[in-house]
Amino acid sequence: MDINLIKRKLLKYWIGVYYYNNELILCLKRSCRKSSNLLLLLLSPYILMKAGLYAIYEGVWGKYAIARKITKERASAYRHEIAMVSISKNEAPYIKEWIEFHKLVGFTKFYFYDNESEDNTVDILKPYIDSGLVEYTLIKGKGRQLDAYNDAIAKHKDECRWMAFLDMDEYLMPTKPFEKIYNVVSELVSKAGKGAAGIGVNWCIYGSAHLEKKPKGLIMENFIYRSKSGSETHWGNFHIKTICNPRLVKKYISPHYPIYKLGGYSINDSDGKRLWGWFCHDVKWQNLRINHYYCKSKEQYIQKISRGFGDRVGEYDMKQFNDYDLNDVKDESMLVYADKMKNK
Template identity: 40%
Template sequence: MAARNRLPIFVNKHFLDKKRKSLKYKILSYALFPIGLIEQKKLKRASSISYKRENFKYKMVVVSIMKNEAPYIKEWINYYLSIGVDHFYIYNNNSSDSTEEILKSFPKVTCINYPGELRQLDAYNDALNRLKKIAQYITVVDADEFVFCPNKVKFNLYQFVDEYLSHKEIAGLGIHWLIFGSSNFITPPDGLVTNNYVFRSKTNFYKNKHVKTIVNPRKILGYTNAHLPIPLPGYKIVNENYQVIDNPTSDNVTEEKIRINHYFTKSKEEFMKKRDRGLADNIGKRSIEEFKIHDKNDVFDNSMQIFNENNNLNKK
């Protein structure tokens, strides 16, 4: 199924309005399954090809799909640039604000207009197809997610990840997130998100079981889940301690070496705007209960403030 989902017929513009529960869609899905098996064999053969590092156009690319994230884009991009990301492939999904204009103002951003509903997995699979020969590694994250190495004033994401993905059998590094709450803000304060929201959940908060994954695109079969892609046979995805991850959530939350600071709620007002945008992977809107669930302010954590200060990122 993962290889089938990467087929151009599944990710191109002709299928923007596909209804995933319709009879027509189900028939198409089953009809293309044998082609997916053929594609899997092709991808497996291609994964054995040895690529020289210097032949890649980019060492580290960030991939994201976003809608109406204009107030937050500059901080997010500048942060990832500060930790060594070479380029961004951003799928602009029906934005009605200045998201596209801001994205195109950055020379290291490729903005792809990607309209339609339920496009998250399509975008990720499209990115695998586009980048498999030009990007050594891909970091797939949302616009409220910041990959962070705690206890390090400076770090390079590519160098950190390469220690794991340079192993022949490893296809990806799964990174747990820590949920940051509203810091009791009702309305958004001025300044950087990463400076303002300094209270987070405890590590054992059950929502922190989720991972996001940095991958070698040549060793990935495809995405059927936004958190954890399917590796090709013979490869594996591991956490920071080299333990195999085979599920989008893991009871063993590890975040001592690397984590994702997930600013899920921000202020209550911002969460309500986020709720109105809808979901990238499901029909409908978030429940207001999700704010209550995720608004965790149990641990004071200003490590991003310190990082921003030391890397001159305090100007938004």
């Protein structure tokens, strides 16, 4: 037998074991760093048994139950076809561009969680709040990103067909300019397997364009150099963010993906294959991509360091800037939106 085939099958098996236990594994890895490996070894009989039982349930019943729910919902009307959930701290300069761009690609509701901003975030948001486009929530404390995501699902899951979960430096772009994201998602999910309940969209990391200082103008105009695509892509582009059916989500345990009710899962945006976690190695950016303006200029990145991580206590550092400052390819695909944005 082909040894590479055996390796791929074993890898798929262990990814499945991890997926069905990832809430436990992530908790141990983050809270018991020094002893986590020993604890996982001691818990391995439970971990393997749980994975096996969950896999059997999904195959026998779960995916069919999810498929029935999905079929029933297709005929249902929702107040919003797609809504955005985000948490932000001291990012006022970027809010307007981020909201206005996502309006152009079909978002009609934003659930905005303000993590104790000390800038003029509320002033920038006020017209959007008054119009009903933005629902504003103040959320206090460090590392509250997952709390915000789960709160949005609990409170608003019946208001929208799809929910996307993005940071303020992430722009969800359709491959065809101005195509509505909800149309793309609905079409791709309808073609996929019985349990398809969302889409994982790969990052497309943009670099600093070698800028030291914050430039004037739009992010999409100033930062037009990105990482390579295809087999030469940077490992960071394996990361995904998720657009999901919120009624089929059990819980968000990572900024990148949720745990679905048993039987549900995310697919990639190119061929509809199941995703098992926070990553997708098949980076094609065929229908959708997330332009991730991780660095911006060096000056802006230093400001980002002061905000800290969103999902846990911790900080960015300059090593991450150097890792993600990718300026391999000139890409002006976002400029088609720039003229529209300037009139806002």
